[in-house]
Amino acid sequence: MINQAKNIFFLGIKGVAMANLAIILQKMGKKVYGCDVKEEFLTDELLKKYKIKVFNGFNFLPKNVDLIIYSAAHQGLKNPLIEKGRKKGIKIISQPELIAEVMRDFKLKLAVCGCHGKTTTTSLLAYCLIKLNQKPAYLVGAPSFNDYLGGDFLGEKKYFVVEADEYAVNPPDDTRPKFFFLDPDWIIATNIDYDHPDVYPNIEVTKKAFYKFFAGVNLILNIDNQYLDEFYQENKNLGQNKIISFGFSKKADYQITDWRLFFNRSQFTIKDLGEFSINLVGKHHVLNATAVIIQLLNLGFAVDEIKKAITGFFGAKRRMEKIFANRKITIIDDYAHHPNEIKATIEALKTKFKKRRLIIIFQPHTYSRTIALMDDFKKSLALADLVFLLPIFSSAREKQGAIKISAKELTEGSDRLFYMAEKKQLLEKLSQIIKKGDVIVTMGAGDVYRLADAIKKLAID
Numbered sequence: 001m002i003n004q005a006k007n008i009f010f011l012g013i014k015g016v017a018m019a020n021l022a023i024i025l026q027k028m029g030k031k032v033y034g035c036d037v038k039e040e041f042l043t044d045e046l047l048k049k050y051k052i053k054v055f056n057g058f059n060f061l062p063k064n065v066d067l068i069i070y071s072a073a074h075q076g077l078k079n080p081l082i083e084k085g086r087k088k089g090i091k092i093i094s095q096p097e098l099i100a101e102v103m104r105d106f107k108l109k110l111a112v113c114g115c116h117g118k119t120t121t122t123s124l125l126a127y128c129l130i131k132l133n134q135k136p137a138y139l140v141g142a143p144s145f146n147d148y149l150g151g152d153f154l155g156e157k158k159y160f161v162v163e164a165d166e167y168a169v170n171p172p173d174d175t176r177p178k179f180f181f182l183d184p185d186w187i188i189a190t191n192i193d194y195d196h197p198d199v200y201p202n203i204e205v206t207k208k209a210f211y212k213f214f215a216g217v218n219l220i221l222n223i224d225n226q227y228l229d230e231f232y233q234e235n236k237n238l239g240q241n242k243i244i245s246f247g248f249s250k251k252a253d254y255q256i257t258d259w260r261l262f263f264n265r266s267q268f269t270i271k272d273l274g275e276f277s278i279n280l281v282g283k284h285h286v287l288n289a290t291a292v293i294i295q296l297l298n299l300g301f302a303v304d305e306i307k308k309a310i311t312g313f314f315g316a317k318r319r320m321e322k323i324f325a326n327r328k329i330t331i332i333d334d335y336a337h338h339p340n341e342i343k344a345t346i347e348a349l350k351t352k353f354k355k356r357r358l359i360i361i362f363q364p365h366t367y368s369r370t371i372a373l374m375d376d377f378k379k380s381l382a383l384a385d386l387v388f389l390l391p392i393f394s395s396a397r398e399k400q401g402a403i404k405i406s407a408k409e410l411t412e413g414s415d416r417l418f419y420m421a422e423k424k425q426l427l428e429k430l431s432q433i434i435k436k437g438d439v440i441v442t443m444g445a446g447d448v449y450r451l452a453d454a455i456k457k458l459a460i461d
Helices: 016-027 044-049 080-087 095-103 118-131 203-214 226-235 283-298 303-310 339-352 367-372 374-381 407-411 423-433 448-460
Strands: 007-011 031-036 053-056 067-070 091-094 108-113 137-145 149-153 159-163 168-170 174-177 186-189 218-222 243-247 254-261 266-270 274-278 321-325 329-334 358-362 386-389 417-419 438-443
Touching: 007 016, 007 080, 016 031, 016 044, 016 095, 016 137, 044 137, 067 080, 067 095, 080 091, 091 095, 095 137, 095 159, 108 118, 118 137, 118 159, 118 283, 118 303, 186 203, 186 283, 203 226, 218 226, 218 283, 226 243, 243 283, 254 283, 254 339, 266 283, 274 283, 274 303, 283 303, 283 339, 321 448, 329 448, 339 358, 339 374, 339 438, 358 448, 367 374, 374 407, 386 407, 386 423, 407 417, 423 448, 438 448
Parallel strands: 007 031, 007 067, 031 053, 067 091, 108 159, 108 186, 137 159, 186 218, 218 243, 243 254, 329 438, 358 386, 358 438, 386 417
Antiparallel strands: 137 149, 168 174, 254 266, 266 274, 321 329
């Protein structure tokens, strides 16, 4: 389908995966354009850089389009432009179908899945392959990593590194997990957790989806995660494919035996492999890096080469990203939007910025996740010194509907969590309380990152 198409239109092109896919197809020689809402997105500069035309709204379909790509956002298949395309006889496929088509011709397809950490791990794997003088193709869930590498690249036909998403194709009509369309040779699994309550009713259904994805594929599993450990113990001796475990657990095939966290790096030892150092802070990053090390070993790279390659990576955009620092404050931006991600990020920041006050500005993401995990959100956020909660940011695939929930409810019973109905109110409060040494973190999967410039002005003024 891709080989035949010449003019490809992306419905919701500003989504990170959609934007990166659009750029890959342009590099393949296709004419690419798309449409989306008018609001500012992280990918705006990226699309502009590659001169990809973006139409505002969902009411115009250019002439000569012969393939339309849709995702779960903006009504999916129910979007009016899909119906218009059907009447014109234009072929229509989903985002995961497109990814599968792009990957098909590559010799080794390397997937990274998990409810948390997959963007950083995918980026790190792609980065290391580049440093090891390979030219991998890759697709990650961030506009960029290491500040200069884009979230996409169409390299040689040997390796394709892909972030494998467990979210559904087009809920509620098509609830098939997107990673079911992929056909990887290797899977790194960082963890399994209860996220996306709008698609998965409980953890058991979530586990079944991941376990089905694992069938017959070479696996690298973090068995510090309860659900990955369950799968490993039940399947490690079946011999149908390689199943390799890692973690701090003594049961792991690759055990992390020693780890130390410093201000700007983590140092750790993997039993029988030696000591490694990464420019990322946090126990979760040590686990992510270990997974990448194991993958590279199994691709035939030498330990000493890997040790050198892994040191230069310092993160993907919106993943504990330092936005600003002066003598007064430091501003960090992070994508964490699940209680376990929030906990991991706060713990890492406390290690990095010892004895400094940690102020979190959190924007909950989706009504369904907020109500399903409310108690866990409260516990995780309370690990910070002070938390300001903004109104819930609904994704383009969710409407509030019958879900009656407000971010204000997360503050109940806490003397550390405070609700701010408007950003103006938040900035006024910050101007009153900011003191020298504060670390201020914008956190969430919505548009909370946009506050950074306004907060910066408070520190400069």
